[in-house]
Amino acid sequence: MPDMPDLTRRRLLAAGTFAPLALGATRAAGQQAHGTPLAGDFLLPDRPGEKLRWAVVGLGNFAVGEAIPGFIDSRHARMTAFVSGSPAKQKDLGSRFGVSRFYDYANFDSIANDPEIDCVYIILPVGLHAEYTIRALKAGKHVLCEKPMASTSAECEAMIAAAKAAKRQLGIAYRIHFEPTNVLARQLIEHGEIGDIRFVSADHGFNADPQYGPHKWRLEKALAGGGSMFDIGIYGLNTSLMALGREPDELSARYIYPRDDPRFREVEGGIEYRLRMADGVSVVGSSSYSWNPYISQQRYMGSKASLFMKPATTYNRNTITIEGNGPTREVGAGNPLTQFAAQIDAFSLAARANTPHKTPGEMGLRDIRLIEAMYRSADNGGEIVKL
Amino acid sequence: MPDMPDLTRRRLLAAGTFAPLALGATRAAGQQAHGTPLAGDFLLPDRPGEKLRWAVVGLGNFAVGEAIPGFIDSRHARMTAFVSGSPAKQKDLGSRFGVSRFYDYANFDSIANDPEIDCVYIILPVGLHAEYTIRALKAGKHVLCEKPMASTSAECEAMIAAAKAAKRQLGIAYRIHFEPTNVLARQLIEHGEIGDIRFVSADHGFNADPQYGPHKWRLEKALAGGGSMFDIGIYGLNTSLMALGREPDELSARYIYPRDDPRFREVEGGIEYRLRMADGVSVVGSSSYSWNPYISQQRYMGSKASLFMKPATTYNRNTITIEGNGPTREVGAGNPLTQFAAQIDAFSLAARANTPHKTPGEMGLRDIRLIEAMYRSADNGGEIVKL
Numbered sequence: 001m002p003d004m005p006d007l008t009r010r011r012l013l014a015a016g017t018f019a020p021l022a023l024g025a026t027r028a029a030g031q032q033a034h035g036t037p038l039a040g041d042f043l044l045p046d047r048p049g050e051k052l053r054w055a056v057v058g059l060g061n062f063a064v065g066e067a068i069p070g071f072i073d074s075r076h077a078r079m080t081a082f083v084s085g086s087p088a089k090q091k092d093l094g095s096r097f098g099v100s101r102f103y104d105y106a107n108f109d110s111i112a113n114d115p116e117i118d119c120v121y122i123i124l125p126v127g128l129h130a131e132y133t134i135r136a137l138k139a140g141k142h143v144l145c146e147k148p149m150a151s152t153s154a155e156c157e158a159m160i161a162a163a164k165a166a167k168r169q170l171g172i173a174y175r176i177h178f179e180p181t182n183v184l185a186r187q188l189i190e191h192g193e194i195g196d197i198r199f200v201s202a203d204h205g206f207n208a209d210p211q212y213g214p215h216k217w218r219l220e221k222a223l224a225g226g227g228s229m230f231d232i233g234i235y236g237l238n239t240s241l242m243a244l245g246r247e248p249d250e251l252s253a254r255y256i257y258p259r260d261d262p263r264f265r266e267v268e269g270g271i272e273y274r275l276r277m278a279d280g281v282s283v284v285g286s287s288s289y290s291w292n293p294y295i296s297q298q299r300y301m302g303s304k305a306s307l308f309m310k311p312a313t314t315y316n317r318n319t320i321t322i323e324g325n326g327p328t329r330e331v332g333a334g335n336p337l338t339q340f341a342a343q344i345d346a347f348s349l350a351a352r353a354n355t356p357h358k359t360p361g362e363m364g365l366r367d368i369r370l371i372e373a374m375y376r377s378a379d380n381g382g383e384i385v386k387l
Numbered sequence: 388m389p390d391m392p393d394l395t396r397r398r399l400l401a402a403g404t405f406a407p408l409a410l411g412a413t414r415a416a417g418q419q420a421h422g423t424p425l426a427g428d429f430l431l432p433d434r435p436g437e438k439l440r441w442a443v444v445g446l447g448n449f450a451v452g453e454a455i456p457g458f459i460d461s462r463h464a465r466m467t468a469f470v471s472g473s474p475a476k477q478k479d480l481g482s483r484f485g486v487s488r489f490y491d492y493a494n495f496d497s498i499a500n501d502p503e504i505d506c507v508y509i510i511l512p513v514g515l516h517a518e519y520t521i522r523a524l525k526a527g528k529h530v531l532c533e534k535p536m537a538s539t540s541a542e543c544e545a546m547i548a549a550a551k552a553a554k555r556q557l558g559i560a561y562r563i564h565f566e567p568t569n570v571l572a573r574q575l576i577e578h579g580e581i582g583d584i585r586f587v588s589a590d591h592g593f594n595a596d597p598q599y600g601p602h603k604w605r606l607e608k609a610l611a612g613g614g615s616m617f618d619i620g621i622y623g624l625n626t627s628l629m630a631l632g633r634e635p636d637e638l639s640a641r642y643i644y645p646r647d648d649p650r651f652r653e654v655e656g657g658i659e660y661r662l663r664m665a666d667g668v669s670v671v672g673s674s675s676y677s678w679n680p681y682i683s684q685q686r687y688m689g690s691k692a693s694l695f696m697k698p699a700t701t702y703n704r705n706t707i708t709i710e711g712n713g714p715t716r717e718v719g720a721g722n723p724l725t726q727f728a729a730q731i732d733a734f735s736l737a738a739r740a741n742t743p744h745k746t747p748g749e750m751g752l753r754d755i756r757l758i759e760a761m762y763r764s765a766d767n768g769g770e771i772v773k774l
Binding site: 196201207250257276279282290291292295303304324381384 | 592645661663
């Protein structure tokens with residue numbers, strides 16, 4: 001059991017295969033253990049008084065498979081509540097993760113009266129982000145909201161205003177900022193490993209064909225907010241800007257899918273864009289819902305070397321290849337699954353100190369504004385939009 | 388000796404390491420042999436009367452290392468003359484390749500009176516392409532001219548007019564059209580292996596620092612015509628359009644190098660561009676003289692699969708990776724060195740029949756016009772240029 005890969009352990013746990021008592025033994029495998037869990041309450045924190053208490057809102061695939069397991073290795077957070085329209089899901093997950101406080105979407109606002117909730121993690125369809133984020137802030141809770149932040153920049157602005165009014169923190173769950181291989185890539189770039197960056201390319205896409213998976217919500221604007229750029233292209237956008245550490249001053253974009261594809265009546269099926277930095281660097285990105293296979297890759301072309309990531313932004317395996325500046329070498333940086341725990345911990349510390357999270361609402365707003373500018377450009381034949 | 392890799396054999400031959408008599412034995416290694424060479428005249432053709440007779444103009448690194456060795460395996464061409472300003476180079480190469488007719492740039496026009504020359508292969512700096520191509524056409528010879536075709540589209544037009552006036556063929560040496568792995572890539576795409584193409588990216592660059600190699604001529608506009616796009620970016624441009632089999636109707640481009648890099652006073656050090664097809668496909672390309680290491684890669688994103696080439700357009704090793712549409716697989720397609728012989732043979736057959744070469748002057752003109760349009764766009768902040 002201690003040799004079981006962490007990924008498998010989590011998947012089994014998420015699937016309910018492990019009994020709670022088994023977790024204590026597996027927890028030390030590949031991860032730092034923070035004490036011995038008590039029998040029957042394996043998620044009881046080591047120093048419970050110091051852990052922020054979280055409500056998870058929305059129990060869909062991503063929540064169950066990735067976000068919730070992230071709490072297992074968290075040092076500063078523990079789950080205390082689930083918000084869902086499905087009592088069955090709450091009961092099942094509650095028994096597995098030691099969570100017993102359940103809310104639904106009708107009585108959600110009553111979390112204001114629950115002192116066992118410090119932070120709320122919004123993992124709902126994008127179209128519901130603004131509403132539930134604002135309701136949680138009004139209830140006096142700090143909010144970590146999944147990416148993309150909301151359907152429109154106006155919604156993002158309202159969310160930021162609500163956080164300010166409530167004097168609470170609002171973070172956007174850009175997990176890549178906490179993913180070890182991406183963190184290493186940024187450090188390598190900052191430390192001059194590839195020299196001056198000349199050019200960045202970022203391509204992210206997959207085939208969102210409803211017949212191949214639960215993609216239907218992705219194609220509905222009311223739920224998804226936008227198309228491929230909202231869902232998958234935002235990784236390339238946000239990560240490129242993270243690595244460059246500066247903002248573009250103009251952009252242009254073009255749609256890249258057949259206009260007659262019936263899937264893409266409400267949201268774009270693909271788009272490619274150019275961001276221009278004042279110093280002459282271009283970031284060229286693309287995203288698509290009509291590529292096969294899943295592609296997640298980014299390349300940083302430098303004066304000394306090229307840093308390539310493929311895959312670049314997955315949950316569980318990212319790789320850096322550096323070419324030039326010595327022999328070609330592949331670099332990884334630890335277990336990518338730690339990104340979920342690291343993100344929850346970072347937000348917990350920000351909430352406790354009531355200081356901004358590393359990826360705050362303002363970053364989410366910036367990205368939605370950039371995507372809206374891409375749509376404006378693409379709607380007008382690729383015209384240049386000044387930012 | 389028969390097991391010696393073809394590449395090594397050619398390099399040694401080009402370097403003068405092999406005595407002529409040794410070639411007969413090595414010729415069959417990995418290549419189809421077309422008869423037994425005669426002792427002392429190893430380049431005597433099998434059916435000499437059926438081989439077109441070529442003059443090679445310019446004996447620089449590329450001519451000696453790549454183009455001239457291509458004649459060894461040619462079935463329809465043989466070299467009969469060298470044109471150079473260096474009698475020593477002519478003598479040395481002449482003794483190795485069985486060529487004894489030597490011209491210099493002063494008496495070049497007298498090739499008109501030499502019945503032992505059918506075709507002329509122009510391997511001069513770009514700034515001299517138009518002049519020597521037109522002089523050779525006026526001398527009544529067919530001309531294969533290296534890429535890029537010339538410094539300006541006006542020069543290209545004059546070259547095409549000269550070919551028409553002389554009733555001779557003018558081809559541009561786009562070797563990739565004859566390189567087996569690229570030919571296979573085009574066939575795979577045509578036969579639907581990756582489905583409908585959604586997006587194409589092409590990146591080609593290297594570090595043209597004079598301290599690292601004979602790059603000085605590349606930075607002089609009078610010799611090179613243009614910068615990274617002329618020299619290396621043109622591969623991505625031409626090859627993408629070859630694979631797509633259709634032409635763009637607009638483009639935009641931005642320079643991607645620091646404006647204050649002292650190397651790039653005369654020609655651009657890097658540029659990235661977007662070609663738009665009427666059907667909504669974008670080709671996004673880049674080229675640079677300030678990247679490290681050498682990068683040559685192209686990706687075709689399709690509805691069924693992705694076809695990736697890295698390296699894509701080298702002399703001696705190109706690889707296709709297909710992801711999606713079954714297990715990921717790498718594909719090669721025979722000895723890339725055959726591209727040089729295949730190109731010479733194809734042009735020889737075109738010249739003999741006096742019908743257009745596969746990559747005619749008009750294709751060279753198209754590419755120079757596209758690059759000029761890129762420069763116009765980049766000079767105007769990336770404005771869209773209608774084609």
